[in-house]
Structure formats: structure tokens, C-alpha cells
Amino acid sequence: MKELTLSQLTILLAILRLKDNAYGVTIRRQIHEVTGKAFPYGTLYSFLELLHKKGYVEKFIGGPTKKRGGRRKILYKPTKKGLEALQAAQKLQKALWRDIPEKVV
Amino acid sequence: MRPPKYAEKICNRLSRRGEEFSLVGDLQEEFCDLCSQKGVLSAKVWYWKQVFLSLPGFVFNSIFWSFIMFKNYLKIVLRNLKKNKIYTVINLAGLAVGMTAFILIFFHIRYELSYDGFHEKGERVYRIIRQYSRNVIKNTPEELYIGGTPAPLAPYLVQTYPEVLAGTRVGEVNGILRLEDSKFSQNGIFADSNFFDIFSFKLLQGDAERALQTPFSIILTRELAKKCFGREDPLGKMIHFYKQKNESRSGQKNEDYDVQVTGILEDVPSNSHLRFDYILSFATITATPGNAQLLETWQRSDYYNYIELDPQTGPDVFNEKIAALADQRRGQKIETYVLQSLRDIHFKLGILDEMPGNMVGDIKQVTFFSLIAFVILLVACINYMNLATARFTRRLKEIGVRKVIGAHKSQLVRQFLTESTLLSVFAVFLALGMVGLLLPVFSRFVGREISLSLFNDPLILSVLFGVVVFTGLISGSYPALFLSSIRPISIFRGGSNLRLSGGRMRNMMVCLQFAVTILLITCTVVISSQIRHVLHKDVGYDREHVVVMPLRDEEARNQGSIILKELRRLPNVQYATSSEYIPLAVNNIPGFWYEDESGDRQNINALESGINYDFFKVFKLKLLAGRTFSPEYQDDEKGTVILNETAARKTGWKEPVGKMVHCMGYRRIIGVVKDFHHASLHEGIQPMVLHLRPQGFAYVCVRINPDNIPRTISLLKKNVEKFSPHFAFEYYFQDDYFNMKYSADQRFRILFGSFSLLAVFIACIGLFGLSSFVMEQRTKEIGIRKVLGASLPGLIRLLSWKYIILVVAANAVAWPLAYIIMSRWLQNFAFRIDLEAWMFLLASLITLLIVMLTVSIQSFRAARTDPVRSLRFE
Structure with a gap:
């Protein structure tokens, strides 16, 4: 399995954290909160498409709210394959950081 | 609170189909939050910013996805092509043959249109020609033009009119170059010293400014230089130039001098109306003794x-300015000087006295060929449309499934256009291969070198690209639009209305193809019979077994009567004569005048020519009245003329013989000759006056017996060479000369015929494919009919009658069109056939036969199938 890129990892982790409420707005906010980066929606959605195509996430259609102008949302959930990929990424990260003190500089 | 409308629309368009709600919803949600936190304005700004930031991602995404889909379309196309091999072959063959014809015709047309296009100042350069007003010589189809003009004209115009920026002159040279023992009778011109200012011929060596300034300078083309000097550097070398007195119109005396090579020219491109192998400086003319006045006189138009011309002055404006010039300078009321644009020279028909080597093209032929190119391509496209729609009835399920799964209409259109374009890409590669194979044949046929240089020729590449796109779009358009708009529900329910609507369109297309076929066959029939008519027309003289020998040596000319006496003694020579001109060669028009009853001067413009005794016998001309020239009459040489029928008619005299006219002196008419075709049959017969001139002629003509021609020719050669040692012996048969004069017409006939044949062939295979599909669809019906007792002929009739009706319907379109086009084409000829009903009927009959043959093969096969086989699977 190919390793996840940093952006994919960020998005996947955000989805994981959000549990059942992972859709465009919340994912973007979550990423912003954690990393301070603001993804434009176009970029976000093309990454989401990619993750979906690779089989890391599933799509569900969620219910509409008034705030959204009555539009429904697409909810994302990591698949088993996605979780495995995350696991692998974590393992890799840990291996990479082992024996390195927290303060590098 | 509503987000900005347009931004939302953009988002809608950009996001993935079927999931628009997600993104737009997300944006609106955040927009709402922002509105309450920071106000509407900043929320709107944020929204727009998001849209713009998202654009690159979306674009990338959509390209990515269309590429994925494109891959799928490609796969489907290739599978389909493989599955229906007959269909693929028919379509590919049709398209490829159509494109081959198109590309070949394109080469031809581009060459024709490229004439004189390489001159940098081409758009501004004009040639001045003489125009004779229309009423001077009736019978001529159009105005009469003559190319030659007096030498002082260009300098005069440059001096007098500020809008004339420069002027240059060109004259013919009829001499030979001699270098030690070798002679070169190549084609040369005299040219003014500023020749290269106006014409962009490429000088390889030498100085363009000075090469033609001094007398006795010569510029050779590369080829001639190589012939003369081999590998040596030709610059500065001397060549001997030799020209006979009175031979050309530009010289009076024997000219015999050494000239120095001052430049080497790149070989003159074949698409130039000026064709020459060397240029002599204009100063040479005046530097030779006796010629000083030659460039000053307005009386000779040589x-x-x-x-x-300044581009701000239009040629029409300038024409008006110089309208009276010929009258002022030459006292010629009937002629005016007019400008002729450089690009026009190649296409101007009916100019007498044209530069030698100027192959006159025909703009009508160019139009004809461009039309036929498009027609062929169109027929091939129609093939594709018909076969595609017919075949797509089998692919309806695929379309239905695609639609149900969520394919948009535009996506289906894209898919079908991809298919047709892909096929046309294949076809263009095939066509290029065929063009490569056919090019040698084709270039030999049109008589010049054409090379297929694809990659350094952006025009060809763009034309090929255009052809692919055109074919792809045209042929894919109808199937795409028709099929993509079918509602999936009617596909799965198997609605019959759907098949019907496609069928009607298809019938119209087939009908169109038939119409084109009939049109082309009619045109071919008419063109062939017209050209046959021309070639077999009684031209009024007998051109068989007449040998013509141009005589260039002046001394030999002065010994004319001795030569003729010698020739007459030869075995197999029946008659020998000499003349200033022969039928079909160019001629001047001095004309004659006479005083009518009231004593007024009546001018008649007529061709004039000196002939010798026996001219009438050699060419077997018929006398209508009076007698021919004869040595028995002393005054024939100075005091008599013979008119042709047309000239005699113009005078209005009932009894022209015996009347007096002024033509190089006061002369008596002694005979009237029956009209004969002195010029090409494109032109009419003009008035003509013949007088006796035993000396100083240009041609020796003999009528020989048909047996042992080679021996006769070698005897002629021996005898003529005795008198003309400086020049190589030249001869030709008058009938060959005649055929050569019409070779352009012949070529046109063959080209047109073969291209129509191609179009008919393409239509034919298309019909073959289509009918096979239609038969296949009707297998069950045929099976049931057979079971119920239908006979074989009955079935064939049933299956074919529709096409016959279509052919009949196609006539209604084709006949009027063919009539209009062909009557316009026939106007090219002064002597033409009438359009007759049988030509049209013949074309329809041929088409009908072809159609019947094609369809009945299919229907026969369908009707022969065992009903058990076709019904077994129900």
C-alpha cells in the first residue's frame, strides 16, 4: 500500500476525529484548528475525491439543514482500508521519531 | 441571507455532477456563520475568495475526470470497431478515400493559387495590358486583351504619376547562347535594371542593384549555369549571345555579341508567370547598333x-487616369491601357500575346475542384452518419444504461464525437499513406513536382487538422444529437417511433448522396462529351500528317523559295509551304480598312498573316469564292489579300471578291476562305486577312504521305539543316500540337472524372453497408414473409423499392443543379454542345443501376436465407 501524503493524512485524521459529523465545513474547521492551515474548498474536495477513489473513505448522504439553504451534505467516514492506512502512517511516524528528543532545535 | 448568486452558479458548475449540494451547502453554511459574526459584506468577499481559490482544484479535477471518461470512450470505440469489422472497413475506407481526394485536390488548388505569390511586393505590382473595347471584334466571348505594351510606358508612368512607385520592363529574347561548341537555346528575357526591386527572384550570387545595369550583362539561373560551366565559378565569365535579325520583335539586326555573367539566380519557381533561364540587361538592347530608338517608340508594343502602385490608390482609380493614354500617345481610339494585378495574370484567359511559358490557369477549374473536394468529403461523412445511426439502434441499450447511470446529454454527445473524431484520425493517417503512394502518379499527371513535406509546412498540417475536426464534427454531429436525446425509458420499452424518426433522416441523407452521385455523373458526362466535341470538331482545316518546322535562321528564311523547292522534291512530301503563323499560334491584330460607298473610312480589326503558295493545300482549307494566291499572277505579293468568312461578313459586301481594301497598301480581295479555327476552341473565330509573303516567314509546313514517316522526317531534317546550320532542327505534327493545346482540358476531364468516380465509389460502399444493416434488422420480417409464402423476386422487390424511390427523388435535386453548373461551365467554350436530356437520363440510369446492383446483392442474400435460421431464436 502506498503511503499517505501529509495532506491526505491531515484530512483523514480530521475525519477520524470528527466521527459521525465529518463533512466539508467541519473538516475544514477541524484542520484549521489543529494545523492553522486553511484549505480552500476546491482543494479540499479534490483531496476528498481522491481519498474516496482510493477507497480510504466512504460517502454518506446526510440530512439537510436550514443553514445550508436546505441542501443536504455528504458525510465522510474512513473505511477499513483507510484505517489501516492511518495505522501504517502512525507506525511509520513513530519509527521515524523514535529516540529523537522533543526539542530538536 | 443569500450568498452571491453568480459565485454560487460558478460553484454549481464546477463541482462534481450529482454532488453539487455538498459543496454549495458547505459554503452557504460557513457564509451564514460569517454573516452573523462579521457582517454581510465580508462574508460575500470571503465567498468569492473561496470560489477563486477553489478554481484551480476544480479545473484539475474536471480534466482528470474527463480524461478518465475519455479512456472509457476510447475503449468502447476500439471494441466496437473490432466487433463490427465490415462497418469499420467501410467507414474507414470511405473517410480515407475522401480525405485522400481532398488532400490531393488541396495540393492542386494551393499550387494554382500560389502563382506569383512569392513576390514580396506582389499585392502592389500590376502589369499593364492593352484592352480592346468589346464592340471592336464581335464574336469574341469577352473583352480582348493583349499583354504587350510599348517600352516607354512604364518610365512615363513613373515620371507622370506620383502614385506609381516604380516601374520595370521585360522583353522576350529569342536567341541562343553559345559557349565554345555547345549551344543553349534556353528561354531568356530582357529585364530592366530595377527588375529585382519589383520581383523577388532570389539572386544567389552577384549584386541585385548592379547586375543588370551595364550593357552586355547576363544573369543565369543556377541550372543553366551548371549546364554551361559545370562546377566552375560562373561569375565574370563570358558567353556568346547570338540572335537572328528580325526574328524577334525586339531586334532589327543580327545580334551577335559576348555577354558577361554578372549574377546567378535561383531557378525560377514553376508557379511564376515569368519563366526564364537567363536575364539579359535592358541596356543591352540600346547598346546594340540600330536599336537605339527601340525603347523610345510608342508604336511597337513589344x-x-x-x-x-501606391497601395492607397486603387487600380480602378488609376485605370481611369490612364484611360486616354493610348489615344494620346498612339492615336489608337479602340485600345486602352489597363492594370492587371500580378496574381491575376495566371488566371486571365483570353489574353493574346502572352509571355512564353506562362501557363494560363483557369479559376473555374479551381472552383470546380474545391467544390468536388468538399462534396467527396461530405459523401464520406454522410456514410458515417448513416452507418452510425443505423448501427446505433443496436447500441441503444448501451446508451440507455449510460443515461440511467447518470450520463448527461453533453457527455453522450462528447462520447459520440470522440468516436467519430477518432475514426477520422485513423482515416487521416490512412489517407496520408495513400497520398504518399498516389503523389508520384498525381504529380506526373498534373505535370509538376509535388512533395509531401508535412512537418515544415504549417499550412498542410493545419489543413489536415481542419479536415479531421471537420469530418469528425460533421459526421458525428447527427448521431450524437439524435442518440443523446433519446429518452432511456423509450429505449427499454422498445418504442417503435424512435426507429422511425432516425430512418427518415437517414433516407434524406441517402437521397442527398444519390443526388450528389447523379450530379457528378451528369457533370462527367457533359464534360466528356464537350471535350470530345472539341477534339473532334471540324476545325476547318486538316491537321493530320502536317509537319510544322519553326525556322529560326534568318538567312535560311531568305532562301525560303529554295528550301521549299528542295522539300517539294522529297518523296512522300505532297505540298510544302511557309507562313508567318500557323493555326493555334498567337498572332497580331493590325486589321484593315476600306472606304464605304459614302467614302467614310471603315476599320475592321482582323488577324493578319502572311502565307505562301500552297498554304491552302497543306492545311486543306476550303475556298468559298475567288481563288488562292498563285505564282501565275504577278501582283499577288503586293496587291491582293484573301479574307476569311467572318471578315467578309463584317464588311457587309455581297460580293467581296474584287473589292479593294487598305491592308499594308491598297489591295484587292481575290478570295474568301471558309472559316477555320485559327485559335483555340475556347475562343471564337475572328476576322482574318491573309496575304502572300514568300519571304521572311517563321514556319515551314509540309503535308506528307502517311507511309514511312520516320524516313520522311529524317529527310526533312537533312534538308532543313543544310540551310539552318546554327539551330537544332525542330518539328512537330500539327495534330500533336493541337492535342497539346487542349491537354489542360483533357487533364481536367480525367481529373474530374476520376474524382467523381471516387465520390460515387464512396457513396456506393456506404449504401452497401447501410443496406446490409437494414436487411439484418428485417431478418425476422423476411423469415415470416417467406414462411407465409412470399416469392424470392417479390421479396427482392420489397427490399429494394425504397431505394429506387430515393433515386427518383434525388433527380429532382440533381438535375436543376447539374443544369445550372454545367451551362455555366460550357460558357468557357465558344463552341459548345447543347445540354441534352439524354445526359441527365444517362446519369440517373447509371446511378440507378449502381444502386440496384448494390442493394440487390444484399436483398438477394437476405431473401435467400432459410426462414428456419432467422426465426429459430424466437
Whole structure:
């Protein structure tokens, strides 16, 4: 399995954290909160498409709210394959950081 | 609170189909939050910013996805092509043959249109020609033009009119170059010193400014230089130039001098109306003794004058300015000087006295060929449309499934256009291969070198690209639009209305193809019979077994009567004569005048020519009245003329013989000759006056017996060479000369015929494919009919009658069109056939036969199938 890129990892982790409420707005906010980066929606959605195509996430259609102008949302959930990929990424990260003190500089 | 409308629309368009709600919803949600936190304005700004930031991602995404889909379309196309091999072959063959014809015709047309296009100042350069007003010589189809003009014209115009920026002159040279023992009788011109200012011929060596300034300078083309000097550097070398007195119109005396090579020219491109192998400086003319006045006189129109006109002055405006010039300078009321644009020279028909080597093209032929190119391509496209729609009835399920799964209409259109374009890409590669194979044949046929240089020729590449796109779009358009708009529900329910609507369109297309076929066959029939008519027309003289020998040596000419006496003694020579001109060669028009009853001067413009005794016998001309020239009459040489029928009619005299006219002196008419075709049959018969001139002629003509021609020719050669040692012996048969004069017409006939044949062939295979599909669809019906007792002929009739009706319907379109086009084409000829009903009927009959043959093969096969086989699977 190919390793996840940093952006994919960020998005996947955000989805994981959000549990059942992972859709465009919340994912973007979550990423912003954690990393301070603001993804434009176009970029976000093309990454989401990619993750979906690779089989890391599933799509569900969620219910509409008034705030959204009555539009429904697409909810994302990591698949088993996605979780495995995350696991692998974590393992890799840990291996990479082992024996390195927290303060590098 | 509503987000900005347009931004939302953009988002809608950009996001993935079917999931628009997600993104737009997300944006609106955040927009709402922002509105309450920071106000509407900043929320709107944020929204727009998001849209713009998202654009690159979306674009990338959509390209990515269309590429994925494109891959799928490609796969489907290739599978389909593989599955229906007959269909693929028919379509590919049709398209490829159509494109081959198109590309070949394109080469031809581009060459024709490229004439004189390489001159940088081409748009501004005009040649001045003489125009004779229309009423001077009736019978001529159009105005009469003559290319030659007086030498002082261009300098005069440059001096007098500020809008004339420059002027240069060109004259013919009829001499030979001699270098030690070798002789070169190549084609040369005299040219003014500023020749290269106006014309962009490429000088390889030498100085363009000075090469033609001094007398006795010569510029050779590369090829001639190589012939003369081999590998040596030709610059500065001397060549001997030799020209006979009175031979050309530009010289009076024997000219015999050494000239120095001052430049080497790149070989003259074949698409130039000026064709020459060397240029002598204009100063040479005046530097030779006795010629000083030659360039001053307005009385001789021996030169070709070119001017560069200020682009702000239109040629029409300038024409008006110089309208009275010929009258002022030459006292000629009937002629005017007019400008002729450089690009026009190649296409101007009916100019007498044209530069030698100027192959006159026909703009009508160019139009014809461009039309036929498009027609062929169109027929091939229609093939594709018909076969595609017919075949797509089998692919309806695929379309239905695609639609149900969520394919948008535009996506289906894209898919079908991809299919047709892909096929046309394949076809263009095939066509290029065929063009490569056919090019040698084709270039030999049109008589010049054409090379297929694809990659350094952006025009060809773009034309190929255009052809692919055109074919792809045209042929894919109908199937795409028709099929993509079918509602999936009617596909799965198997609605019959759907098949019907496609069928009607298809019938119209087939009908169109038939119409094109009939049109082309009619045109071919008419063109062939017209050209046959021309070639077999009684031209009024007998051109068989007449040998013509141009005589260039002046001394030999002065010994004319001795030569003729010698020739007459030869075995197998029946008659020998000499003349200033022969039928079909160019001629001047001095004309004659006479005093009518009231004593007024009546001018008649007529061709004039000196002939010798026996001219009438050699060419077997018929006398209508009076007698021919004869040595028995002393005064024939100075005091008599013979008119042709047309000239005699113009005078209005009932009894022209015996009347007096002024033509190089006061002369008596002694005979009237029956009209004969002195010029090409494109032109009419003009008035003509013949007088006796035993000396100083240009041609020796003999009528020989048909047996042992080679021996006769070698005897002729021996005898003529005795008198003309300086020049190589030249001869030709008058009938060959005649055929050569019409070779352009012949070529047109063959080209047109073969291209129509191609179009018919393409239509034919298309019909073959289509009918096979239609038969296949009707297998069950045929099976049931057979079971119920239908006979074989009955079935064939049933299956074919529809096509016959279509052919009949196609006539209604084709006949009027063919009539209009062909009657316009026939106007090219002064002597033409009438359009007759049988030509049209023949074309329809041929088409009908072809159609019947094609369809009945299919229907026979369908009707022969065992009903058990076709019904077994129900």
C-alpha cells in the first residue's frame, strides 16, 4: 500500500476525529484548528475525491439543514482500508521519531 | 441571507455532477456563520475568495475526470470497431478515400493559387495590358486583351504619376547562347535594371542593384549555369549571345555579341508567370547598333510593363487616369491601357500575346475542384452518419444504461464525437499513406513536382487538422444529437417511433448522396462529351500528317523559295509551304480598312498573316469564292489579300471578291476562305486577312504521305539543316500540337472524372453497408414473409423499392443543379454542345443501376436465407 501524503493524512485524521459529523465545513474547521492551515474548498474536495477513489473513505448522504439553504451534505467516514492506512502512517511516524528528543532545535 | 448568486452558479458548475449540494451547502453554511459574526459584506468577499481559490482544484479535477471518461470512450470505440469489422472497413475506407481526394485536390488548388505569390511586393505590382473595347471584334466571348505594351510606358508612368512607385520592363529574347561548341537555346528575357526591386527572384550570387545595369550583362539561373560551366565559378565569365535579325520583335539586326555573367539566380519557381533561364540587361538592347530608338517608340508594343502602385490608390482609380493614354500617345481610339494585378495574370484567359511559358490557369477549374473536394468529403461523412445511426439502434441499450447511470446529454454527445473524431484520425493517417503512394502518379499527371513535406509546412498540417475536426464534427454531429436525446425509458420499452424518426433522416441523407452521385455523373458526362466535341470538331482545316518546322535562321528564311523547292522534291512530301503563323499560334491584330460607298473610312480589326503558295493545300482549307494566291499572277505579293468568312461578313459586301481594301497598301480581295479555327476552341473565330509573303516567314509546313514517316522526317531534317546550320532542327505534327493545346482540358476531364468516380465509389460502399444493416434488422420480417409464402423476386422487390424511390427523388435535386453548373461551365467554350436530356437520363440510369446492383446483392442474400435460421431464436 502506498503511503499517505501529509495532506491526505491531515484530512483523514480530521475525519477520524470528527466521527459521525465529518463533512466539508467541519473538516475544514477541524484542520484549521489543529494545523492553522486553511484549505480552500476546491482543494479540499479534490483531496476528498481522491481519498474516496482510493477507497480510504466512504460517502454518506446526510440530512439537510436550514443553514445550508436546505441542501443536504455528504458525510465522510474512513473505511477499513483507510484505517489501516492511518495505522501504517502512525507506525511509520513513530519509527521515524523514535529516540529523537522533543526539542530538536 | 443569500450568498452571491453568480459565485454560487460558478460553484454549481464546477463541482462534481450529482454532488453539487455538498459543496454549495458547505459554503452557504460557513457564509451564514460569517454573516452573523462579521457582517454581510465580508462574508460575500470571503465567498468569492473561496470560489477563486477553489478554481484551480476544480479545473484539475474536471480534466482528470474527463480524461478518465475519455479512456472509457476510447475503449468502447476500439471494441466496437473490432466487433463490427465490415462497418469499420467501410467507414474507414470511405473517410480515407475522401480525405485522400481532398488532400490531393488541396495540393492542386494551393499550387494554382500560389502563382506569383512569392513576390514580396506582389499585392502592389500590376502589369499593364492593352484592352480592346468589346464592340471592336464581335464574336469574341469577352473583352480582348493583349499583354504587350510599348517600352516607354512604364518610365512615363513613373515620371507622370506620383502614385506609381516604380516601374520595370521585360522583353522576350529569342536567341541562343553559345559557349565554345555547345549551344543553349534556353528561354531568356530582357529585364530592366530595377527588375529585382519589383520581383523577388532570389539572386544567389552577384549584386541585385548592379547586375543588370551595364550593357552586355547576363544573369543565369543556377541550372543553366551548371549546364554551361559545370562546377566552375560562373561569375565574370563570358558567353556568346547570338540572335537572328528580325526574328524577334525586339531586334532589327543580327545580334551577335559576348555577354558577361554578372549574377546567378535561383531557378525560377514553376508557379511564376515569368519563366526564364537567363536575364539579359535592358541596356543591352540600346547598346546594340540600330536599336537605339527601340525603347523610345510608342508604336511597337513589344514589351511587358510592370508597375508598383501606391497601395492607397486603387487600380480602378488609376485605370481611369490612364484611360486616354493610348489615344494620346498612339492615336489608337479602340485600345486602352489597363492594370492587371500580378496574381491575376495566371488566371486571365483570353489574353493574346502572352509571355512564353506562362501557363494560363483557369479559376473555374479551381472552383470546380474545391467544390468536388468538399462534396467527396461530405459523401464520406454522410456514410458515417448513416452507418452510425443505423448501427446505433443496436447500441441503444448501451446508451440507455449510460443515461440511467447518470450520463448527461453533453457527455453522450462528447462520447459520440470522440468516436467519430477518432475514426477520422485513423482515416487521416490512412489517407496520408495513400497520398504518399498516389503523389508520384498525381504529380506526373498534373505535370509538376509535388512533395509531401508535412512537418515544415504549417499550412498542410493545419489543413489536415481542419479536415479531421471537420469530418469528425460533421459526421458525428447527427448521431450524437439524435442518440443523446433519446429518452432511456423509450429505449427499454422498445418504442417503435424512435426507429422511425432516425430512418427518415437517414433516407434524406441517402437521397442527398444519390443526388450528389447523379450530379457528378451528369457533370462527367457533359464534360466528356464537350471535350470530345472539341477534339473532334471540324476545325476547318486538316491537321493530320502536317509537319510544322519553326525556322529560326534568318538567312535560311531568305532562301525560303529554295528550301521549299528542295522539300517539294522529297518523296512522300505532297505540298510544302511557309507562313508567318500557323493555326493555334498567337498572332497580331493590325486589321484593315476600306472606304464605304459614302467614302467614310471603315476599320475592321482582323488577324493578319502572311502565307505562301500552297498554304491552302497543306492545311486543306476550303475556298468559298475567288481563288488562292498563285505564282501565275504577278501582283499577288503586293496587291491582293484573301479574307476569311467572318471578315467578309463584317464588311457587309455581297460580293467581296474584287473589292479593294487598305491592308499594308491598297489591295484587292481575290478570295474568301471558309472559316477555320485559327485559335483555340475556347475562343471564337475572328476576322482574318491573309496575304502572300514568300519571304521572311517563321514556319515551314509540309503535308506528307502517311507511309514511312520516320524516313520522311529524317529527310526533312537533312534538308532543313543544310540551310539552318546554327539551330537544332525542330518539328512537330500539327495534330500533336493541337492535342497539346487542349491537354489542360483533357487533364481536367480525367481529373474530374476520376474524382467523381471516387465520390460515387464512396457513396456506393456506404449504401452497401447501410443496406446490409437494414436487411439484418428485417431478418425476422423476411423469415415470416417467406414462411407465409412470399416469392424470392417479390421479396427482392420489397427490399429494394425504397431505394429506387430515393433515386427518383434525388433527380429532382440533381438535375436543376447539374443544369445550372454545367451551362455555366460550357460558357468557357465558344463552341459548345447543347445540354441534352439524354445526359441527365444517362446519369440517373447509371446511378440507378449502381444502386440496384448494390442493394440487390444484399436483398438477394437476405431473401435467400432459410426462414428456419432467422426465426429459430424466437
